[in-house]
Structures are given as C-alpha cells and as structure tokens.
Amino acid sequence: MEKGYLLLESGELFSGIRVGRHTSVMGEIVFNTSMTGYQEIMTDPSYAGQIMTFCYPLIGNYGVNLHDSEHGRIHMQGVIFNNLCSLPSHYQSIKTVDEWLKQSGVPGLAGVDTRAIVKRVRKTGTMKAIISGTPEVAADEWKKPLPRDVVGLVSTKQIHVYEGAGPHVVLIDYGYKKSMLTALIEGGCKVTVVPYNTSYETVSALHPDGVMLSNGPGDPLQLQPLFGELKKITSEYPTLGICLGHQLIALAYGAKTGKLLYGHRGANHPVKEITTGKVWMTSQNHSYVVEKGSIDSRAFTVTYLNVNDGSVEGLKHKELPIETVQFHPEAHPGPQDTHPVFRRFIEMIKQNKGEATHAVTY
Structure with a gap:
C-alpha cells in the first residue's frame, strides 16, 4: 500500500x-x-x-x-x-x-x-x-486553471437515435445520465440524442415533438454563446430542462445564476412544490442555482423551492410549454418521488400536438 x-x-x-x-x-x-x-x-x-x-x-x-x-x-x-x-x-x-x-x-x-x-x-x-x-x-x-470546457468533454460527438412508437424527443446532451434516456424510452418515446452545441436548424430538421435539455457539469455561463439558439429551440418545442438544462433555460430567458458555497449533492434533498405545498425528497448534483430575484415573473412561475436554503428548484413558463427542474427526477441513485416529471413532460408534448390526454399529477 x-x-x-x-x-x-x-x-x-x-x-x-x-x-x-x-x-x-x-x-x-x-x-x-x-x-x-x-x-x-x-x-x-x-x-x-x-x-x-x-x-x-x-x-x-x-x-x-x-x-x-x-x-x-x-x-x-x-x-x-x-x-x-x-x-x-x-x-x-x-x-x-x-x-x-x-x-x-x-x-x-x-x-x-x-x-x-x-x-x-x-x-x-x-x-x-x-x-x-x-x-x-x-x-x-x-x-493552473481548472478545466473549463467540461461539457464539451462529456457530450456526444454524434447523433444517436433510439426508436419508439410515441412522441419524438430530441435530448440535448450536456452530459446526460443513462437513466434519463431510459425514462423517456420507457415512456414510449423515440429519442434522438444530439451534441450540446446543436443548432436550432439541426434540431428543426429532426422534426421533434419535444426537446429535453440534460444535466451536465460546470458553470452554465460557459455556454453563453448557445443561449440564443436555446431560446429559439425552447420557443418552438415543448421543453423539459433538468439540472444544467434548467439553468440554461433560465439564462436564455434573461435570468442569472450564482454559485452555491458547497453545492447540493446527495439523495435526500427536500423540495417543496409551490402549488400543493407537498415536500418531495430528491436526488441532486449541482454547484449553481438560478437566482430567484433575476427571474422574469411576467414569463415564469417558480414551481419548486429547496426546503433547506430556499433556492429555486423549478420553473414553468406562463405561456409556452416549458418546464424545468433543478433536481434529478430519474433518481439514480435516489428516491423516486418526482419520477412523474417525465410522464408529465410526455403528456405536455401530447397536449401540444392536440391529442386527447389528461394531466399528470403526483
């Protein structure tokens, strides 16, 4: 030894x-x-x-x-x-x-x-x-500086397609976890995984029914050159942002992010759902959060707050079919309290297509 x-x-x-x-x-x-x-x-x-x-x-x-x-x-x-x-x-x-x-x-x-x-x-x-x-x-x-282009290191370099009979979801890969892809596939979706810097034109050419922005490492501001493309993508398609994806959507619509002292990393983080008052146990892994005071309240509603420190844990656009969560609903590892976030996203896509569906609740 x-x-x-x-x-x-x-x-x-x-x-x-x-x-x-x-x-x-x-x-x-x-x-x-x-x-x-x-x-x-x-x-x-x-x-x-x-x-x-x-x-x-x-x-x-x-x-x-x-x-x-x-x-x-x-x-x-x-x-x-x-x-x-x-x-x-x-x-x-x-x-x-x-x-x-x-x-x-x-x-x-x-x-x-x-x-x-x-x-x-x-x-x-x-x-x-x-x-x-x-x-x-x-x-x-x-x-010596710490690595900065960490998303570029972990994101896929090629487009990958996973067939399914349901809605077609484009998963933008900032460092996605396999269980996120699994949750979409188990929900019946066809999933196309694309690199983190994929343009609006490329996404549109894939003809998706919805878009998901994944988790990933690093400071979201390092991806500032992509904000314009992300705003166009999310304005066009029903979108779910998870963790880094949540932060990127907020930034693309004018909000700010800040770094926590030591971050949230673990499988026992309590999150309060604002509309119901219910508290869900969540799995988390992030250093940065969306600053509550910077969110445009005319466009977004805060949907979840962290019970421990009051930080923003989710957003919902008031007009567009856009939802975000800071926590990890795929919960690998972690409690599966919020796994229905994926089902709700799929229902949101179907509703946007005009299909007969019902709202999903926890």
Whole structure:
C-alpha cells in the first residue's frame, strides 16, 4: 500500500492510501451525502473536473456491476473514500471499486478523514484540491486553471437515435445520465440524442415533438454563446430542462445564476412544490442555482423551492410549454418521488400536438 495525500487550496493536508491510478491530479473538491449508489454517482458526467468525497464511510461493499453505470466511463478527476471495501459481496459484482478505478485511469485515496474534509468544504466552500504522492506541491501548481470546457468533454460527438412508437424527443446532451434516456424510452418515446452545441436548424430538421435539455457539469455561463439558439429551440418545442438544462433555460430567458458555497449533492434533498405545498425528497448534483430575484415573473412561475436554503428548484413558463427542474427526477441513485416529471413532460408534448390526454399529477 502506497501513501498518498490530498492537498486543499486553503492549506489543509489529508493523508490516505492510494487507490486507482497512482498519478497526481487537480480538481474542484466536492462531496456527496448519499448512502448508496456509488456506481451511479461515480459515472455521473456532471462530476467532470471534480474530486469527489464520499460522506458515507463505507464504499464498495457490493462491488461494481454491469448495469448501474450512468455513463460509459468515470469523468471525475479523482475520488476520496474513508473505508473502501476490498472484498465486495454481491451476486452481480464483477470487480472492486479499486480495480474499476485502475482500469478507468482515475486516482483516488482511501482511509482518509472524509468527515474533516466535508467540514472544511462546508465552512470554506468548494476549492481547488490536488491528489498527490507527496505532501507538498509547487506553488505554481495552484495557479493552473481548472478545466473549463467540461461539457464539451462529456457530450456526444454524434447523433444517436433510439426508436419508439410515441412522441419524438430530441435530448440535448450536456452530459446526460443513462437513466434519463431510459425514462423517456420507457415512456414510449423515440429519442434522438444530439451534441450540446446543436443548432436550432439541426434540431428543426429532426422534426421533434419535444426537446429535453440534460444535466451536465460546470458553470452554465460557459455556454453563453448557445443561449440564443436555446431560446429559439425552447420557443418552438415543448421543453423539459433538468439540472444544467434548467439553468440554461433560465439564462436564455434573461435570468442569472450564482454559485452555491458547497453545492447540493446527495439523495435526500427536500423540495417543496409551490402549488400543493407537498415536500418531495430528491436526488441532486449541482454547484449553481438560478437566482430567484433575476427571474422574469411576467414569463415564469417558480414551481419548486429547496426546503433547506430556499433556492429555486423549478420553473414553468406562463405561456409556452416549458418546464424545468433543478433536481434529478430519474433518481439514480435516489428516491423516486418526482419520477412523474417525465410522464408529465410526455403528456405536455401530447397536449401540444392536440391529442386527447389528461394531466399528470403526483
């Protein structure tokens, strides 16, 4: 076992045992509070450019299987564990997390005081961090910028079509999770997945019935050159925006976004539905939020608010068939309270086509 170190930009040093690929990396340090679902979390493209700390103390006890990955590879810069299980027990397990990390070329540390890391990040906020084989790094290392074009790294480069007998949905891929595609397919939709920078003309040529903007990594303002195209797309077709997609729609219509101190990442975030007063437990993974005061109230209604901090969790256009949610209704991992968001989107498409349908409620 080789000793390794996590160095925070604020000056703290944490030691552990190196797992995965033995290499040095820099990323933004974040944490996730989920107790289960580590395979889904580690394959969520929204973590691109980040070093992720698991709050839950035991990770890897049921190994890695062939079914639960949300993307074809791990996009995290690195992963931090407290107790990483080396002898998993599950009938579907094909490898350990350590073996998976090595095969993926992703470095990590185990045996780390993850509780102390989380307390520091909660107090100071997300910051640069380095996984290294030495306890010291050159001062110039901290001057290097973090990756910026992270959406370009995770988005598809080609158009992919998944046949279905129902409405045709164009899924704009900013780093979508497989379970989002699965939810649409299970709803009977034909789905066409397109790159993140696909133009309005290209989308129109596909003749969709609706459009979905996916989750994804990074600062939504990095995609500012696309706002004009997104406004044209969403003005023309029934649209659902999820996570980054929610933020992009808000920005395209003139709202502003801001960065949270340490983000929302986990499977137990309570969200209040404004119209009913009901509280739903949700899965979340984001650093940025839409600033409530910047939303044009003449055009949009706030549909959900975060119970813990009051941040905006959803929007609905007052005239156009546009809805957005900041949380993850596909819930992999996480509670499935809000999974009907997908059914409601499909019903919205059918209603826009003039088909006889009924409204979907929770």
